[in-house]
Amino acid sequence: MSEAAYNKGFPVSWEQMHRDARALAWRLLEKGPFKGIVAITRGGLVPAAIIARELDIRLIDTVCVRSYSDKTRGDLEWLKDIKGDGTDMLIIDDLVDTGKTAKAVREKLPHAHFATVYAKPLGREIVDSFVTEVSQDTWIYFPWDMELSVNAPISERVR
């Protein structure tokens, strides 16, 4: 297990996720057509649904892997595999960080187009398309991992 140093936070709202996934769909329009989407669970599920709607794709499959527990990276655990080599398929994940998940899925589906909404420097070369890059020491907080809560006024926080 290893835990990278994440010094910064990048919170993403539902609205921003919708906007960024749609921006990715615009980029993917000229890379297709794709006969189906492979979503990498769980983070790829929401962007895959948005992109499937925008690109009118009805065939959606999954590869199920787990690599992080909280912010600690463990060994890649395969829970569900997929058949084929990825020809004419679009792989969607929420982000690429170290690139280990993307590399493993790419090995299974070498002919697919791999797209993520967000990318960090170590992983960006492994994916074919992404929308927004953040620094390697940034942890991205997704809307499904957050809830509205009350925060203290700034004046109280600097006392």
Ligand SMILES: O=P(O)(O)OC[C@H]1O[C@H](OP(=O)(O)OP(=O)(O)O)[C@H](O)[C@@H]1O
């Ligand atoms: O580039 P890497 O360093 O491999 O990290 C990126 C992967 O880590 C996260 O998934 P995670 O395994 O935490 O599971 P989740 O999608 O269910 O949250 C994220 O959704 C990517 O799939």
Ligand SMILES: O=c1[nH]c(=O)c2nc[nH]c2[nH]1
């Ligand atoms: O929610 C997440 N945010 C991240 O920045 C990240 N990197 C790997 N896995 C991640 N999960």
Ligand SMILES: [Mg+2]
């Ligand atoms: Mg994931």
